[in-house]
Amino acid sequence: MKIKLRGHHLLCLLGFQGYGYSEDFVLNMTRINELRKSEDCIVSLTNEPDDICSSCPNLNDNVCENKKQNEIIVEMDDEVLSQFNLEKEYNSLELFNEVSLKFNTMKKVENVCKNCKWENECLFYKKLE
């Protein structure tokens, strides 16, 4: 199967432990988090609304919350995407392995994770502390 993920969600998925913006959001993110662990899962990358945003109550007219917040989110995506190829489709296991290797210190994630409201619930971030 194929999933579409925005850049910063690659880090969010590594830290996900069941928290989110609504019940539907959590159910969907749990499903995506399971899919991305399958050997035959293919991932395409984007800095636009993805298969996680599609169940998010914050998504309005394809924008995350509002114009200003959306710009911040896209910057976070682009920071992660700068390490990858948007034209490519990735094997999910290989992609997440690469993500773990490339974003393995607080310094390397600071432009993505600073000011994140999920900081205290994110296993990925906690492991870097």
Ligand code: SF4
């Ligand atoms: S719409 Fe915004 S808050 Fe919701 S999942 Fe997408 S990026 Fe996150």
